[in-house]
Amino acid sequence: MTPLPDRYCPIDGVRIPSASLAWCCPSCHGPLDLDFAPTPAPLKALTGRVNSLWRYAETLPLSAPSVSLGEGRTPLVPLTEGVSAKLDYLMPTLSFKDRGAVLLTELALRAEPRRVVADSSGNAGTSVAAYCARGRLPCTVYVPEGTSAKKLEQIEAHGARAVVVDGDREAAGAAAREAADAPDTFYASHVYNPYFLHGTKTYVHELWEDLGGRLPEVLVLPVGNGTLLLGAALAVAELYGAGLLDRRPALWAVQAAAVAPLARAWADGAEELPRSTPVAPTYAEGIAVPRPPRARQILRAVRGSGGTFLTVTEDQIRHAQLDLASRGLYVESTAAASWAAVREGALGTKSAVVPLCGAGLKSGLARA
Known part of the structure; x- marks a missing residue:
């Protein structure tokens, strides 16, 4: 079995051995990054490979998947002149979170924990539950009050235990982190664990391949905890660094105006979140995150790309x-946020x- 890369804290450089169940920096308690700088394969080398995200094997920190459900390689369809949509809702559990959850579960299998815990507003939880079912791993998912009944049903259908926490998304995260500190527990965090980001980056590797070795001028991405945007930034850096891109796309980050801490920091020219951010109910529950732990990284990634924030x-x-x-694409309201930002x-x-x-x-449907 190929040795796995170590994780490290991007703030203070503390390193975490690959075999450790530690889920955050022991010093600052922040999320971790991965000591991994792959070189992607050129376009011609991808011909004939497996039709899933595992075709980009050179860029992934894990190989030989045992829990794959065929995730990845979702369609790209035009919406209007110059604007296309990538249909990641056609993944096995009906959300893009499968890209990262499959890597987290593969990692958990190597750790052989007594149980897996996760926290989610719904989609990450359903995805982790499905892949844990595939890997025969016991799983508990902590979700906030108001989580869609259909998502709760999906989590439990996969055999996971859904725990509804009194409070909001942050309360659910706090409950999961407390549970994660128990012995022999693997925290399948799509926020703190960098393996998830190395799964979501395959979104951009697929775009690059589908567009014949190029990317559009702008990648418009919904941002709550920022896992898709940060994954996109990783992929762009890999492709550009390997000489497989002649220019980098701008990253446009979209937040619901009702919960927009990052957009507010951006407008203020700040590198940190404001001390407090107004929070109101929103249809876009999947990006309703008042204090994303990777805020500094998200702001830096958007700024470095020449991008911007939209609400x-x-x-x-x-x-x-x-x-x-009306165009034949039935998606949840969170998934419509990026189109809402550019359709006019x-x-x-x-x-x-x-x-x-x-x-x-x-x-x-979101109801008025």
Whole structure:
């Protein structure tokens, strides 16, 4: 079995051995990064490979998947002139989170824990539950009050235990982290564990391949905890560093105006989150994260790409979801946020791709 790369803290450099069940920096308690700098294969070398995200084996810190459900290689379809949508809601558990959950579960299998715990607003929990079922790992998922009943049903259908925590998304995360400190427990955190980001980066590797070795001028990405955006930034850096891209796309980060701590920090020119951020109910529950642990990294990634932050109102989200449905694409309201940000001409003449991250069957239509 190939040795795994170590994790490390991007703030103070503390290193965590690959075999450790530690889920955060023991010094600052922040999320970890991976000591891993792969070189992706050139376009021609991908011909004939397995039709899943594992075709990008050179870029992944784990190999020989035992729990794969065929995740990845989702369709890319045009929406309007210059703007396409990548249909990541057609993943095995109906959300893009499968890209990262499969790596977390493969990692957990190597650790042989007594149990796996996760926290989620719904989609990450359903994904971790499914892959743990595939790997025969006992799993508990902590979710906040108000989580879609359909997502809870999906978690439990996979055999996982769903624990509804009194409070919001942050409360669910705190409960999971407390449980994660128990002995022989693997914390399948899509926020703290860097393996998840190395799974989500395959979104961009697929775009690059589907577009014939190039990327659009803009990648428009919904941001709560920022796992898709940070994965995208990793992939862009890998492709550009290998000489497989002649220019880097700008990263446009989209937040719901009701919960927009990163957009507010961006507007203030800050590198840290404001001490407090107004929070209101939002249809976009999947990105309703008041204090994302990787905030500094997200802001740095957007700034370094020449990108920006956009916010969308509840009416814009609702109308974007209905507009996508009228085009044959039934996605949940969070997944409509990126389209809401660009459908009225914000891009100008720039080419772009928006991700449709979760299926509408998971939560239904946003109602006025």
